[in-house]
Amino acid sequence: MSIKDVAQRAGVSWKTVSNVVHDRPVVRPDTRQRVLAAIEELGYVPNLAARDLRGGPTRTLSLVVPELSNPYFARLAERMQAAARERDHSVSVEVSLGSAAVERMHVLGQVPRPVDAVIISPAALSAADLVARRSGPRVVLLGERIPAAENVVHVAIDNIASAADVVRHLVDAGRSRLLFLGAERTPPSTGADRTVGLRAAIRFAGLDADPRLLRPVEHWNREGGRDAALAALDEGLEIDAVVAANDLLGIGALEALRSRGISVPEEVAVVGWDDIPEAAFAVPPLSTVAPDVDALVQAALDAALAPEGDGGGAGCPAPEVVVPHRLLVRGSSAAS
Amino acid sequence: MSIKDVAQRAGVSWKTVSNVVHDRPVVRPDTRQRVLAAIEELGYVPNLAARDLRGGPTRTLSLVVPELSNPYFARLAERMQAAARERDHSVSVEVSLGSAAVERMHVLGQVPRPVDAVIISPAALSAADLVARRSGPRVVLLGERIPAAENVVHVAIDNIASAADVVRHLVDAGRSRLLFLGAERTPPSTGADRTVGLRAAIRFAGLDADPRLLRPVEHWNREGGRDAALAALDEGLEIDAVVAANDLLGIGALEALRSRGISVPEEVAVVGWDDIPEAAFAVPPLSTVAPDVDALVQAALDAALAPEGDGGGAGCPAPEVVVPHRLLVRGSSAAS
Structure with a gap:
């Protein structure tokens, strides 16, 4: 049972089936209905994890915050998800509760589900953790800065x-x-x-x-x-x-x-x-x-989603993005 | 480049490499070091999404809440992540902002990354959305009840x-x-x-x-x-x-x-x-x-992680779990 069987049954291209399955808003409602009907008839289970395996972009980010019981982080998480959705990305919100192990796991990409980038407000992460990184997702630091972090963008107010x-x-x-x-x-x-x-x-x-x-x-x-x-x-x-x-x-x-x-x-x-x-x-x-929270969120997403190679290569100091406050x-x- | 190459280089079984990669705490520190060194030498990128593709459990849950700007939901999300971690699961927190489309997407499993179960505090979801489900993740309702939801556990205070x-x-x-x-x-x-x-x-x-x-x-x-x-x-x-x-x-x-x-x-x-x-x-x-938030969190996780077939088959009315309040x-x- 593959996407092609569904496409054939619905009389559309496999690309259209993919668009429906991934809930992209480009499909006409009646076509969408036809594809969904074919999916149900055939009992097709879309293999949504496939693109992870191919190593391509997951269109998913992690936001790692120390706690959600601070309303500042709760609001930040809410705004980040809404703003990412507008850029066709999803944000998984992770609470570190200040654990260095949890923060390290995320910036090293040692998590069950890979993401394109990690936006983190670190509570316990050290410079050594970031220096030791050879691979793993792109990292954007929010609020708390960490020194000697190469290739890591830092976004905060002054x-x-x-x-x-x-x-x-x-x-x-x-x-x-x-x-x-x-x-x-x-x-x-x-x-x-x-x-x-x-x-x-x-x-x-x-x-x-x-x-x-x-x-x-x-x-x-x-x-x-x-x-x-x-x-x-x-x-x-x-x-x-x-x-x-x-x-x-x-x-x-x-x-x-x-x-x-x-x-x-x-x-x-x-x-x-x-x-x-x-x-x-x-x-x-x-x-x-x-703080201008919207500016903070957009700057973090800009940094997280910037094309590869943007912002200097390895060895470059971390760029600083300062967002307005009043x-x-x-x-x-x-x-x- | 596969997990077997890494195992050979490190002189361990592929199972041990897998344990290191998934951060399971069963590996001795020196063995772990040796495996990590082999991973770095060979430039191996662990394929952490593979188990999703095999259709096995993802050990991941979604918690869908209407907003995080209500401190009640923020605390719930924080406690849920901490409690799930103790059960060796991770929880991805999703904010619906009251959108029926977002809520529907999650309970139908129409998301880029599949999860084992969705714990949702619904704001706009209708009975029809749940009745129409033929497949998709297990669903646990928190707080807001939805009638006619078969095979869906509802957890709330009285x-x-x-x-x-x-x-x-x-x-x-x-x-x-x-x-x-x-x-x-x-x-x-x-x-x-x-x-x-x-x-x-x-x-x-x-x-x-x-x-x-x-x-x-x-x-x-x-x-x-x-x-x-x-x-x-x-x-x-x-x-x-x-x-x-x-x-x-x-x-x-x-x-x-x-x-x-x-x-x-x-x-x-x-x-x-x-x-x-x-x-x-x-x-x-x-x-x-x-509300007894810890009881709420544990009851929701119990329902989300219960073995297949627990709690009655299709057609059974939604079981109600009432947690204490004072x-x-x-x-x-x-x-x-």
């Missing part, structure tokens, strides 16, 4: 500039003691870039650069933000603003301030990053750095 | 009972005029089941069953909940509780009440469904019906 924008906004509103939640020392990482940008801007503004104000947080979620903010308050640190490395940390900080009767924004302003949908419904609504000022940081 | 639990809690707290956001008339659906349970419990309690208190909402998100609650308030409906068919609607209702200066829970109590992580951080923290009472509905 984290240093956006941190400086946040400080500028707070300084203009009269704030001077900024607590930063999500500080990181080890570059390159999103947290480290935001820390660097924040420190530079604070220095430039001539503000207090008390190192106790830069607080690492293990889990960038609501609980992590709440606990880190409470710890800072319990240490008696005087602050008039919280800069949170993501919105979940910021929402946790709002909860901590509320539980201590500290009014936002009157006494302490709060700003985050990501513009997750929840931010606009926080109490008060959370100011945030909004600071959305809401109630949590209105001028006091 | 929506009627949980609605009655919510009414009981509110009546015990002295509430009598309950606004329901997310009402639906067309069974079977999650919204309709919750509406039925709510109406029955209200009737039994002898409360006012004003039909204007049952409000459909097109999009079950924060904006939908806010706008529906504002509309009810603008019509002058007197209410002392809002029952929201999911937490996002409830968070929207909290925002609406806040914007009108109505205090929660003193004047109006609010309860939702799903226990999304955001609910505990709402202002005030949102009471909610918490009502978490938080600040939004504490006794007034």
Whole structure:
């Protein structure tokens, strides 16, 4: 039983049968009906995996994210699938839960079902993992950068500039003691870039650069933000603003301030990053750095689907694609 | 270049090479190293799609959800992937965005890469789509039920009972005029089941069953909940509780009440469904019906991976699996 038997029965070319089977929108409805009827009559089971075996493009991408419980990644996954569908590709969403083994498996292509490219927001992957690659799918890094990654495109907002924008906004509103939640020392990482940008801007503004104000947080979620903010308050640190490395940390900080009767924004302003949908419904609504998610998604797909050989050969440094961001000022940081 | 060439070079059996290539944990580390070295020397590209072609199990499932921007589905996807990995399966997460065509494509198996089973939370799929199926992957329905679906397992909480639990809690707290956001008339659906349970419990309690208190909402998100609650308030409906068919609607209702200066829970109590992580951080923290998500995930995987022939043959009605729920009472509905 082959595609040719179906074609003969339906009185169409095998190419038309293939178009129907792969759900390509080029087939007229009545022809499509005829082909589907022939498929049913003959009990034909289309061998949809065949093109993988031929080594041709699978028209499938993986998106590997650390978690979907962060609404930022959930929205990213949703937009990526919709945008890929418009380019006639499908995206399989994989959650690494921060496991280096899972991330490595994907970038090395050691997965049951090969893909054309892996778009990954790495949480644990090391430079060594990427350097050791000799084959495997094309890799696009989202957000987190990894050094020494040859032939790997990195797509992100300008984290240093956006941190400086946040400080500028707070300084203009009269704030001077900024607590930063999500500080990181080890570059390159999103947290480290935001820390660097924040420190530079604070220095430039001539503000207090008390190192106790830069607080690492293990889990960038609501609980992590709440606990880190409470710890800072319990240490008696005087602050008039919280800069949170993501919105979940910021929402946790709002909860901590509320539980201590500290009014936002009157006494302490709060700003985050990501513009997750929840931010606009926080109490008060959370100011945030909004990445241009559509630009991010399109840039990642451009890099994933670029023709072979595009973007420099082996040994070329990783190209950087910077997507726009803007600071959305809401109630949590209105001028006091 | 075949797996046998690699086996010969490494001095192992082809079965061992296969185990390395498929990342099965049965290979000793030094043997694994030797095989990987042989693979690199020979430039062998493992043909991982071969088992699809043989028509054998792919050890891959699809999880089709309407959206990932609802944190309920995002968490479900994350837990499903982690739980499937423990059973040595992978789960590809697909977002339908409510498209009947996308949902149909998956349950009919008209996708580029076949899977063993499709676990789907349908938004637009009709009974006709399932009845028309002659082949295709096994289908498990999550949450939304579809009638007349033969050989399809349905996994969900008891929506009627949980609605009655919510009414009981509110009546015990002295509430009598309950606004329901997310009402639906067309069974079977999650919204309709919750509406039925709510109406029955209200009737039994002898409360006012004003039909204007049952409000459909097109999009079950924060904006939908806010706008529906504002509309009810603008019509002058007197209410002392809002029952929201999911937490996002409830968070929207909290925002609406806040914007009108109505205090929660003193004047109006609010309860939702799903226990999304955001609910505990709402202002005030949102009471909610918490499904046992782990039980839901395990039941769905049990149904998806059950041996052929399990659960009755063609023509059998869809088995129902009911997973536990509990009502978490938080600040939004504490006794007034």
